[in-house]
Amino acid sequence: MPTTPVTTKERSAVRTLLRLWPYVRPVRARLFTAAFVAILASCVGLVIPLVLKWMVDGPVSERDPAGVWLGALYLLLLGLAEALLFGLRRWLVARPLSHVEAEMRAGLYRHLQRLPVAFHDRWASGQLLSRGTTDLMLLRMFLAFPLTFLLVNGVTILVGVIIMLLQDWTLGLVILGPAVPVIVMCVVFEKRYAEVARRAQDQVGDLTTVVEESVLGIRIIKGFGRHRSQARAFRELSWTLRGTELRKARLLAAIWAVIVTLPEVAVGAALVVGCVQVADGQLSAGTLVAFLSTALALRWPVESIGFLLAMSQEAATATERYFEVLDEVPEEGAAHLPAATRADQRGLLFDGVSFRYPDAPPDSPPILDRIDLHILPGESMALVGATGSGKTTLTALVPRLHEVTSGRITLDGADIMAMSREELRSTVAVAFEEPTLFSASVGENVLMGADDTAGTPELDRALSVAQADFAHALPQGTDTQVGEQGLSLSGGQRQRLALARAVVGRPRFLVLDDPLSALDVHTEAAVEAALRDVLAETTALIVAHRPSTVLLADRVALLSGGRIVAVGTHHELLRTNAEYAHLMSGADEEAHR
Structure with a gap:
């Protein structure tokens, strides 16, 4: 089955994704605004544990119902503000990213029209179709979510860790214990996932080619009674793609298990140490509640690292596949040779x-x-x-x-x-x-x-x-x-x-x-x-x-x-x-x- 060979050379995902900048630049103001709004929303969420600390050490310990109701109002307002800000972020990115996708698809189509016939003789049509559909969809999803939240979650984790260290530095060090093994796992995961993601997206192109050829050649298939052999070829490609997707799932499950388990163990250890400190009078109950609430608020930013890295690698692969076509040299124009007139x-x-x-x-x-x-x-x-x-x-x-x-x-x-x-x-x-x-x-x-x-x-x-x-x-x-x-x-x-x-x-x-x-x-x-x-x-x-x-x-x-x-x-x-x-x-x- 004709396909584009899998790229085996080392590449930088960041350098590859930076090639999207000319398309993103016209809408950068709304994207930067959306990122700022998302960071603001996350920071609002980190204020909630501080309100809980005030409530536990103040109205709750002093048995002040009015203070408790006031604290509940604060929590409600903070929750509403966080939800509205995240909704605003989604509204800000929807229109510009659909514009980016449309521009990239139009640019790909224009370029395909200018490429020589020799190029189209070499490339399977399904590979080109998958680049103009599936790959661009992956890029739009990356620009809408992972691109923003890699930044947002990074800032959220940084601010959250600072808050926890200010609450109690010993508990903060306990929480930071899994950071090194998590980082090492992420580096290993990123390299392996990039290879499998590329293979999967190329196999999607092969599958698209088979579907297109089967539809266009349906008269031949029926005329020669070859529907079973075609179905068998399609099934083999489908199972090959299934195997690749399962390998992606296993890699994602492995990184997810590490990223979820180690922080959970750290939170459990911090809870034990914190309870001992509260019992010894070295730490207030409100501080422990705020600390643990902050740690729990950081669960999603930490757990999403694997998911966001996976989507980023798929986007980098999609970008690479997209520019493989755009980097092809189009038909040359006139050579400005002197014209003979004999x-x-x-x-x-x-x-x-x-x-x-x-x-x-x-x-x-x-x-x-x-x-x-x-x-x-x-x-x-x-x-x-x-x-x-x-x-x-x-x-x-x-x-x-x-x-x-x-x-x-x-x-x-x-x-x-x-x-x-x-x-x-x-x-x-x-x-x-x-x-x-x-x-x-x-x-x-x-x-x-x-x-x-x-x-x-x-x-x-x-x-x-x-x-x-x-x-x-x-x-x-x-x-x-x-x-x-x-x-x-x-x-x-x-x-x-x-x-x-x-x-x-x-x-x-x-x-x-x-x-x-x-x-x-x-x-x-x-x-x-x-x-x-x-x-x-x-x-x-x-x-x-x-x-x-x-x-x-x-x-x-x-x-x-x-x-x-x-x-x-x-x-x-x-x-x-x-x-x-x-x-x-x-x-x-x-x-x-």
Whole structure:
């Protein structure tokens, strides 16, 4: 199952989390205010033991009912103040943190659109989805709770310890006894939990990938009766994730046991020592009550350390995973190369073009090797070759879905590397063999290939060229939603809509990757007849497998072994090139089956 490898290098959780600062900075005022309010609320809670001391040593010992009622009023007011302050803190962080999450998700999406196709070929879609959903949810939870309460609880513990030491320093030292072993356990726990948290979040990405592929490929799964094997694969991944989550739970249980048990033992020891001191008259009962009340008030801040550290490590891992994507280098812009303008370079020119995939071994042969091909202005060139010869890869180089390894490609004398991608892709239109439609209306899918000013006339013309007038007969016409991946339509319908999208903008250059492969013979003939008028107005490169598609072109280029080995008309190559004649004879047989 494709996944992103687990990061094994040492990292600092604090340094990793600091990368969130640019997103947090715009809302820092409310977050700092919320933290201050939470600290104030905790300090209000620590005043309650002091009121108890006053009540026990004063009204209670003096048998003063009025004083007791006054003390009860003080306690009620302090409790209400603490509750209101914590409520205010939650209100302060809710809106800004939802804004931070939305900004980070939008930034991730924008960056994904700018990353090269090679990146998307390497990464499993589920890993990207989990980074945009689960990981960002973990970061929002961290900013809302652990980030604040690591500070708040730290201040609360510090203030509480000072209060206890001021009450009685000997009891304070008893309470502080477990501090060293607790700190050591926290350091060990943090390191181990970070590794397991990373593994769990990567496994969530793997599981998301399986779910997505199963949903998109449900027809294949049902068609081949593979639901049991898919369910088995999903169950295995689920159990693997379960095991990782159980290990996280065991680590959290271990640190929780230490953090809860040792302070409880210390409180018990302080209670015994304190009672002895009260019996000996060395300590007032009120002081002992205040001391123990303060110690009990610090239970949650101390016990939450493990929980907060765990959430912080998960947030650090989520931050690391998020920035693994954002640190990927996006597609480069124009290289500002001098543009050639010689007349013999008009049209579409491949000049010594070679291509090797970026992750291929350096000593591996290139997919394309020194391609030289010139398509004249207004000319249509069919590209023919055996399966795996590199035809689709060559067409992907024109809109810079992949970058040439060496050589250059020019459009009307302008090197495509000197053009911005926006300019290039507004000049070149593409239609791929595997048509991709989006969860939008038919009209929106087609007009994606034109500028924002295109409307109904352009849409109707493109549908007519592609013989996609069936769109008007859909329940809501061209406003009909086609559904995810367009699977509510047939393969031929999807391919015709993809072709309409390619021609709707009247592009200067047109790249078609076997655009008619899913059409029946009669529809193919109608599309070809309409397409001839479009091809007369543009410079086109057409990947073709059928003789009928080849005949749309003015000339044919034969790609073999990563090289252009022959160029001519269809009839010339049939007479002079045995490989071409063999390919076309196979296509003829296929067409007659």
